[in-house]
Amino acid sequence: MTDPAPCQRWAVKIEYDGNGLVGWQSQASGLSVQGLLEQAAARLAGGRPVSSITAGRTDAGVHALAQVAHLDFPVDSFFTAHSMREGLGFHLKPHAVVVLDAAPVSLDWSARFSATWRSYRYRILNRRARPALAAGHVWHVRSPLDIARMQDAAAHLIGLHDFTSFRAVACQARSPMRTLDVLDITRQDDEVLITAKARSFLHHQVRNMVGTLKQVGTGQWEPDRVAAALAACNRSAAGPTAPPEGLYLSGVGYDPDPFCKTEPTANIQG
């Protein structure tokens, strides 16, 4: 954003597996989604640097089904949505980061600030046996979870609240006030699936809510204790932080959706 050079901005929708990644943000060492994406973009831009801004800076080990970022390319580069998608996809190989869609956007559009909602999904594998097929993609909880109790507890968190008790101590957001629109809990066989949706979330908010709901689901906490934890406005009043491997950034909303403007799906031979 500090670069005064003219540029063309592209929105990209990406999927990634958080295992083996240090998270969204570039770090001194380790592979980051941002680093891999900017490196692939720089190759498309003939070696010139391309900067990115994301809708949600996921932590190490957290996955994304449909993360959104924008990339600022030199103004003299020429791409179609198809060549951007395929070109970035090519240069991202063999890493577990793929481009689902790409769309040109105006310079006043921001993947971060134009977003009207974010949604997350959290997967808990709730059975005795450790995961074989879903290893690294679920939180393994052996104690049976009572989802009716968890739903009762979740109801206390819906709406506009001071979420201080559920934000990381290191959270840099100016205000702890957030409006939580959705916090659904369902069971599918061995899996308990938690879905959260809000305009934006505080750092670790979803994982702290999930870690707290798990205390209720196992019977260690009564559902009402979650209301008390929220009212305390103190991180230590809520439950522990659930591990990253069960968390998925599942969607980011924009109005209008920039990805609705791209050309119709091409029939590319597999």
Added chain:
Amino acid sequence: MTDPAPCQRWAVKIEYDGNGLVGWQSQASGLSVQGLLEQAAARLAGGRPVSSITAGRTDAGVHALAQVAHLDFPVDSFFTAHSMREGLGFHLKPHAVVVLDAAPVSLDWSARFSATWRSYRYRILNRRARPALAAGHVWHVRSPLDIARMQDAAAHLIGLHDFTSFRAVACQARSPMRTLDVLDITRQDDEVLITAKARSFLHHQVRNMVGTLKQVGTGQWEPDRVAAALAACNRSAAGPTAPPEGLYLSGVGYDPDPFCKTEPTANIQG
């Protein structure tokens, strides 16, 4: 089965990730499900050999959600369902093979011959972008699949037929006659899911049916060509073999189900 020593037989239900495994059957080199399971069982039996028979000998790269096998332990070993499950699970670490359930069975019960049905699931990721999260767990098909056409084609395969056109040339079954009870095709977002159920299947039958249905889904074949391929009783008349990574052995049925006799779910602290 050639061992005349008295033994106690246990049925086990297992989940595994086929990636990195040479398949069910023990091979000269590489990790097999059978090898890992028999090795874990031998440790429980104080180092004495334990042999196993499975309901379905899956190929290299094929996964299982609920495979069933039986294990013959020395008659003087003592286990509860709980100690068998946890003990085998412990000795299977860190491999991607886990024990979901265990139950004692009589010596005339066979994981293979007592099975009344087997079900398989095949996952196709049908989108342009390669899989990030499901890599190694789906067949990636970029061409759009028309599932209505695939359903029309699948209808020709339901029922009692000579499945010679859909069996591996190396298949050792005495008869090519099989009754296919279910061959369902559904779409969930980017995924096309194919479910097959029968008393038993020929070698590669599911993968050969899936590879053929894909030809129909992409428009390369008319649905009726599948009826002609079946009638030809010639492997070369049907489509190619779909890759192993999309295939899951999803269930094996017994009447009665030996796993219904085990003790109620214990609340084991996670």
